[in-house]
Amino acid sequence: MAKPARPGRIDPTWPELPDGEHPVSELASPMQGSLSPFGDLEFPLDSVPYEHPITKINK
Template identity: 75%
Template sequence: MAKENGKKAGRIDPTWPEVPEGEHPVSELAADRQGALSPYGDTTFPLEAVPYEHPETQINK
């Protein structure tokens, strides 16, 4: 077993932010609902029309 040198260096996260006394660091995204957020933003489905135009290849003859 390794000897303990009196410090708990393995338990300190060096990337933890420094904040003023009485404040709390925010380490998570604040959202108005639980779970994963939609990659489509506030769009509700089903849509009346889809804003997609399929590309067409023009073949040179």
């Protein structure tokens, strides 16, 4: 007999799709390997949109 479903163990970020549809994953990718978390960006970038924080010490 199967164990009862535990709603606390279901991934809340998994998309709700109509029947017959599948969420896009690495299985639907046009290339092998893991997909980039940065989307369609190609590296190296021309410029980096990052500014390092500077701490001013109060004396």
